[in-house]
Amino acid sequence: MMILKMKKEDLSTFLDAVKEWGELWGPTKKDGKVSFSKVDSLSQMDLKATRTIIPPKKFLYPPRFTMFDFDENGYVERTGDVPKRILFGIHPCDIHGVVIMDKLFLETYNDPYYRERREKTLLLGHSCIPDDKCMCTATGTDFIAEGFDLFFTDLKMSYLVWVGSTKGHDLIRLKPELFSRALDKNDILNYTEYRKWKNTQYKTNLDFTGMPDIFELGYSSPVWDKLAEKCLSCGQCSMVCPTCNCYNVVDEVELGSIEGTRERFWDSCMFREYSLVAGGHNFRDKRADRLRLWYTHKLQAYIGEFGKPACVGCGRCVATCPVDINVVTVSQALKEQEVGK
Amino acid sequence: MTKQSPKVGIYGFTGCAGDQLMILNCEDQLVDLFGATEIRSFLMAKSDNHEGELDVAFVEGSISTDHQEKKLIDIRARSKVLIAIGGCACVGGPQAMMVGDGKWEERFKKVYGNAKITVAKANEAKPLDAVVKVDMYIPGCPIDKTEFLSAVSKLVAGKHPYLYQFPVCNECRWKENPCILYAGKFCGGPLTKAGCGAICPTLGLPCVGCWGPTDDLNVSSEYQLLKEKGYDPDEIMKKLRKFGGAKLAELVKDIEKKGAKA
Numbered sequence: 001m002m003i004l005k006m007k008k009e010d011l012s013t014f015l016d017a018v019k020e021w022g023e024l025w026g027p028t029k030k031d032g033k034v035s036f037s038k039v040d041s042l043s044q045m046d047l048k049a050t051r052t053i054i055p056p057k058k059f060l061y062p063p064r065f066t067m068f069d070f071d072e073n074g075y076v077e078r079t080g081d082v083p084k085r086i087l088f089g090i091h092p093c094d095i096h097g098v099v100i101m102d103k104l105f106l107e108t109y110n111d112p113y114y115r116e117r118r119e120k121t122l123l124l125g126h127s128c129i130p131d132d133k134c135m136c137t138a139t140g141t142d143f144i145a146e147g148f149d150l151f152f153t154d155l156k157m158s159y160l161v162w163v164g165s166t167k168g169h170d171l172i173r174l175k176p177e178l179f180s181r182a183l184d185k186n187d188i189l190n191y192t193e194y195r196k197w198k199n200t201q202y203k204t205n206l207d208f209t210g211m212p213d214i215f216e217l218g219y220s221s222p223v224w225d226k227l228a229e230k231c232l233s234c235g236q237c238s239m240v241c242p243t244c245n246c247y248n249v250v251d252e253v254e255l256g257s258i259e260g261t262r263e264r265f266w267d268s269c270m271f272r273e274y275s276l277v278a279g280g281h282n283f284r285d286k287r288a289d290r291l292r293l294w295y296t297h298k299l300q301a302y303i304g305e306f307g308k309p310a311c312v313g314c315g316r317c318v319a320t321c322p323v324d325i326n327v328v329t330v331s332q333a334l335k336e337q338e339v340g341k
Numbered sequence: 342m343t344k345q346s347p348k349v350g351i352y353g354f355t356g357c358a359g360d361q362l363m364i365l366n367c368e369d370q371l372v373d374l375f376g377a378t379e380i381r382s383f384l385m386a387k388s389d390n391h392e393g394e395l396d397v398a399f400v401e402g403s404i405s406t407d408h409q410e411k412k413l414i415d416i417r418a419r420s421k422v423l424i425a426i427g428g429c430a431c432v433g434g435p436q437a438m439m440v441g442d443g444k445w446e447e448r449f450k451k452v453y454g455n456a457k458i459t460v461a462k463a464n465e466a467k468p469l470d471a472v473v474k475v476d477m478y479i480p481g482c483p484i485d486k487t488e489f490l491s492a493v494s495k496l497v498a499g500k501h502p503y504l505y506q507f508p509v510c511n512e513c514r515w516k517e518n519p520c521i522l523y524a525g526k527f528c529g530g531p532l533t534k535a536g537c538g539a540i541c542p543t544l545g546l547p548c549v550g551c552w553g554p555t556d557d558l559n560v561s562s563e564y565q566l567l568k569e570k571g572y573d574p575d576e577i578m579k580k581l582r583k584f585g586g587a588k589l590a591e592l593v594k595d596i597e598k599k600g601a602k603a
Contacts, residue, residue, distance in 0.1 A: 031545070033517055035517045052517075053514070053517045058517075230559075230562050231562065232532075232559050232562055232566075233508070233531070233555075233557050234530065234531035235508065235510060236510050236520060239511060239515065240514060251495075252491055252494070252495075253494045253495055255373040255377050256373050256376055256494075266515065267507075268507070268511070271506070271507045273507065273556075287559070322522040322523045
């Protein structure tokens with residue numbers, strides 16, 4: 001992986017130039033809503049915003065979209081109309097989230113809708129300032145070495161720019177004069193200093209070691225029932241989680257015809273309907289069972305399958321659940337066998 | 342159409358008629374609707390109505406007189422499928438917000454005094470399913486055009502309709518709104534069926550619950566949470582019950598009992 005150096009003031013020029021490849025999207029803040037929006041230039045972005053409400057998974061498979069149109073003769077895929085997008089300002093945790101999504105939708109199963117969007121989306125990461133809800137040190141997602149096309153680390157006076165893919169390198173070649181390969185001793189010292197400083201910014205100290213064992217030991221723990229008394233089954237945790245990927249599929253038909261569309265939308269295992277099967281049987285009818293599934297999948301089962309948790313420590317569940325059920329409180333409750341207020 | 346169009350009846354009982362009006366408000370699809378179905382009875386839209394066998398009956402409003410009860414039983418008897426449309430038909434509507442408190446007769450007297458009512462015998466408002474079997478519910482106050490047309494289109498095509506069963510919060514996150522309940526506002530989103538597109542929270546207003554309760558709501562947790570956020574218990578109960586009708590009344594029984602002791 002190549003690392004280049006860029007002057008801070010050149011970022012705006014660079015982002016203007018990359019629009020040649022596709023639409024430019026970045027984090028914006030409007031009326032308390034922090035989201036990735038389409039922008040014209042760097043000036044419209046808020047690079048200090050810690051986390052967007054919805055992670056960048058919305059670009060790779062939108063909350064609701066049409067898969068294909070059908071009629072009595074067959075179906076026609078709705079592919080090809082996805083715009084080429086450049087996402088600037090994605091933080092390491094969210095890139096880790098995309099890497100996990102890639103495993104599920106490109107490796108385990110080849111999902112053509114995901115693949116098309118993924119191939120048409122360039123990820124330009126940006127370093128971040130952790131807040132009191134970030135816990136990416138516990139999940140090992142505070143830095144990122146894969147999954148992005150370019151990654152910009154803000155070292156106050158300049159950017160260090162990681163080139164993560166050939167597509168990323170193509171972007172550099174649009175404005176090669178802005179980048180330098182001449183890195184010196186000070187750059188190394190500044191970068192080391194930055195990493196040290198970042199480490200001091202975390203306020204949530206979480207220890208995820210041994211989590212799979214603790215989940216196994218706590219499988220029948222009364223803690224799940226206690227948490228279920230609080231859980232509103234609102235499903236927000238799934239919507240905001242960068243690695244929740246379940247969806248439902250329904251057909252919509254046109255009135256008076258059999259032509260229609262097949263629609264796909266985000267679903268959550270926190271909903272009772274999710275585990276309802278033909279004949280009316282529900283294999284996770286109890287809220288406690290659904291909660292346990294969600295957290296066991298994130299913090300135990302996923303480790304068994306892929307070697308690391310499906311939690312990227314972004315803190316969105318902490319910043320969203322109205323009744324304070326999140327990876328921090330649940331793992332604590334399991335360890336201490338007590339549900340906090 | 343080669344196959345026979347389904348015979349449809351659209352009826353209204355106690356309510357504001359807003360759901361029937363919403364059907365008429367499907368202006369762009371109205372010609373298709375009347376073309377794809379044979380609308381046998383729709384008093385609000387036409388004068389030439391025939392009461393006979395129906396494939397589908399859409400029924401709005403709660404049942405609040407003995408006369409309505411008889412009429413509903415008759416509609417059920419001649420309909421293959423009966424669908425409740427709107428909050429009043431689905432759960433009882435705002436007129437059922439105090440249902441089951443044992444003070445209905447007192448309230449009736451307060452309004453009508455000792456006047457002799459001859460039109461029909463009035464009862465406490467109840468949802469359709471308190472009287473007959475209901476095959477499907479299209480919630481909303483009023484219903485949403487898209488949801489209604491989706492259901493009708495599928496019924497005409499011989500498919501099973503599907504409406505969102507999850508709460509408003511899901512659609513609210515899709516709109517990328519920050520959670521206003523998390524921020525401390527009185528929001529009924531987690532208890533309320535989605536389908537409205539989370540219009541209110543998207544405009545910064547808390548959900549008042551007009552789509553009615555979901556099938557899997559945790560009302561005691563929401564009540565507890567709002568109490569912790571500093572809301573008055575009576576106020577919480579009033580707001581939660583506004584659109585919750587008979588269904589929510591049943592669910593809050595225990596909380597109310599405990600509240601009375603405290």
